[in-house]
Amino acid sequence: MTEQPILALEGLRTEFATGQGAPVVAVNDLSLTLKRGETLCIVGESGCGKSLTALSILRLLPRPYGRIGGGRVLLEGRDLAQATDAEMRQIRGRAISMIFQEPMTSLNPVLTIGRQIAETVMVHEGLDWTACMGRALEMLRQVRIPEPERRLHEYPHQLSGGMRQRVMIAMALACRPRVLLADEPTTALDVTIQAQILDLVRDLQAETGAAVILITHDLGVVAEMADRVLVMYAGHKVEEGSVEEIFDAPAHPYTQGLMQAMPHLGSGEHRSRLNEIAGVVPALNARPPGCSFAPRCGLATDRCRQEMPPLTGLGGTHMAACWAAGGSQA
């Protein structure tokens, strides 16, 4: 615990200008720490602010409306929220890399994959083009793409989805980043390919020592990959803990709901309907005054609807933001 985290968010607030009145807040007062070599999974439904958290770290929020409205993004103690654009360009792709959900559309269709990997190396390490292409080839081997010499000169449309995600990973890791942000890297892929990609991420993480923030809504992926888990709901952190703490004793009703919505093999009730969490994440501009989850929560009381519950420690590293958690619920 004394080791300085490689990446830390302190009270991150991401907001969008609306043209009239106050900006809407998409990520609210989010803090997290990420240690060297660690894997943190951020879990939540669509629209809860997971991807925007990652984009905030890289300062790639959609322009011109998105912006960091408060808090700090500390990379080894240095605040990226205050960095200049030129400094951010040095960091993107070199200290912090990102892979995206859609390998189909995230690669440039008119450039060869070799070129797309090599240009990252060229921009950050200033090597000559031959050396950069050499690195690209080496990276394609490392992500286990068959016939890398041939693939180097191919275009994205000539590759399958899983292959393209491998290329994205090769590109992200080409400059040996210390932090890898993976935004639903397997969601768009076949189940069999998903496992391969996750294995690959884990192997490369072990080889390079990179810390990983893995954004997902798939608790199966979390169980497989995470050291620690952070559950987000409507822009807030609602629960955080080690993977054991979260899976053994989910404290927040939202986390419990996510667990119950997962299919279980051999539980005797396969073929029955999965439990779903009724309702949807409230819109950014229509958040209730109290706990954001209260409208969908079976345990909600008047207090929940009036007052936002603070994050409270539940022993160990486990913490949750729920009035019901801590004593009555475990």
Place this chain on the structure above:
Amino acid sequence: MGSYIARRILATLPVLGVVAVIVFLLLRLSPGDPAAIIAGDHATADDIAQIRRELGLDRPLLEQFILWLGQLLSGDFGNSIYLDRPVLGLIAERVEPTLALSLTTMAFAILLAIPAGVVAAWRAGSWVDQAFMALSVLAFSVPVFLIGYGLVMGLSLGLDILPVQGFVSLWDDPLGFAAHLVLPTVALGLVYTALLARITRATMLETLNEDFIRTARAKGLAEPRVLILHALKNASVPIVTTIGTGIALLIGGVVVTESVFAIPGIGRLTIDAVLQRDYPVIQGVILVIAGIYVFVNLAIDLTYSLLDPRIRY
């Protein structure tokens, strides 16, 4: 790729054939007897019949067409009725000014419009964007001759910086050549600049929203590289299509511009030929322009596969 080019060249033949038929019928079906026109006001019926025989106008239509086509293919486009000289020679004499004006106009439009469109899309909604787009509406709405006369009034007659009109060959006087081309180029080029800038902005705006642009930025690339290599290359197919259409539209604009600035090019030749009912010249000009048009389209189609690797034939 080789076989594709061959197929595309073959595919232009029917188009050129249809053009040939229409051009041929233009003379035969138009009101007024060409033989009577050639013969002049004081000709007798015998004179006219004589001329008609010489031109082959008394033979069946199909026979005339085959004869005419045979002449075309051997490079004989007939003689001008008024000047009594080969049409192809007349056109060749007039090619330089028209070609020069067309090329400078396209170059002017491309060099101005693409950077403007890219910057406008990059900073969409900003004052720069709004200013560029307002200017493009203006340039688009004002007719060529108005811009032309306005420029002549201001820069030539008013400030006396540039020649009013006329044309000087590049080989005789390169400086004079350039000076004479400035005003016609601007007058004719503004419309295409406006059109091209708007298309560039629209396609760039779409491309800049693509996921791979976010990827490029996430790699730490600088904006110029993101805009030019990653975005513009993806947006290039519609832009090149517009440039191609622009070349076709240019032909109409050239006729007007050459009149305004008294440039002895193909446009002037066409107007004179129409006014004098010089049918062989009209036919020759139409055939040459149609040929250029088909060639430009072919070139553009072939360019697509260079710009976008997903386009394969």
